[in-house]
Amino acid sequence: LLQFCKTRDTYDRANKLWSLYQYVANKKGPGTSPIAESGGFIRSRPELAAPDIQLHFLPVLVVDHGRTQMKRNGYSLHICTLRPESRGTIRLKSKNPADHPLIDANYLAERRDLDTLMEGLKIGREIFAGAGLDPYRAAEFQPGPSVKTDAEIEQWIRGHCETIYHPVGTCKMGPDNDPMAVVDHRCRVRGLVGLRVVDASVMPTQVGGNTNAPTIMIAERVAGFMQEP
Numbered sequence: 163l164l165q166f167c168k169t170r171d172t173y174d175r176a177n178k179l180w181s182l183y184q185y186v187a188n189k190k191g192p193g194t195s196p197i198a199e200s201g202g203f204i205r206s207r208p209e210l211a212a213p214d215i216q217l218h219f220l221p222v223l224v225v226d227h228g229r230t231q232m233k234r235n236g237y238s239l240h241i242c243t244l245r246p247e248s249r250g251t252i253r254l255k256s257k258n259p260a261d262h263p264l265i266d267a268n269y270l271a272e273r274r275d276l277d278t279l280m281e282g283l284k285i286g287r288e289i290f291a292g293a294g295l296d297p298y299r300a301a302e303f304q305p306g307p308s309v310k311t312d313a314e315i316e317q318w319i320r321g322h323c324e325t326i327y328h329p330v331g332t333c334k335m336g337p338d339n340d341p342m343a344v345v346d347h348r349c350r351v352r353g354l355v356g357l358r359v360v361d362a363s364v365m366p367t368q369v370g371g372n373t374n375a376p377t378i379m380i381a382e383r384v385a386g387f388m389q390e391p
């Protein structure tokens with residue numbers, strides 16, 4: 163997450179109330195923003211066949227997924243690795259179904275994931291250094307101007323890396339000879355009758371982008387399977 167403060171770095175509660183009024187009364191103004199105003203796909207290395215980084219541009223400063231209210235103005239860039247090589251685990255905590263499972267995302271276990279994010283952060287800084295943002299740019303908020311060397315960038319990423327709503331693969335689809343495959347090609351749970359899993363968890367690997375549309379496709383495909391005689 164790369165963030166810059168705006169040149170007009172003041173917190174104006176009256177402006178927030180006015181924005182709320184504009185939205186409620188007329189469905190206009192800043193309140194209509196989808197927050198992720200724009201995005202893009204880039205390659206961290208030119209030799210890659212497809213982009214491995216997704217960018218999300220936000221016209222706000224976001225900390226802790228918006229749970230922390232920021233009393234300053236700014237803009238942000240989320241930098242996401244699309245095809246992480248690190249693999250986590252999810253296990254049962256106990257026999258009690260009410261207990262939360264034990265989840266270990268195992269972030270950055272593979273060096274390639276870290277290298278991809280480091281390159282993405284450097285590219286993001288180049289984008290935000292563009293002349294078009296000169297009238298709006300103040301100080302870099304995160305990681306901050308003091309984070310310069312690769313070692314400093316690595317340390318910052320390790321302290322701030324997180325998932326971004328698109329986990330997959332905990333009930334992966336696969337062939338019969340795959341001992342880790344939970345469901346078959348029709349999303350039927352192996353070893354049980356009449357039970358299917360139909361969501362992003364059946365994806366054996368992460369898709370190169372947002373998971374919403376592929377999940378809808380999976381659901382529609384399985385709905386067709388279920389209607390077959």
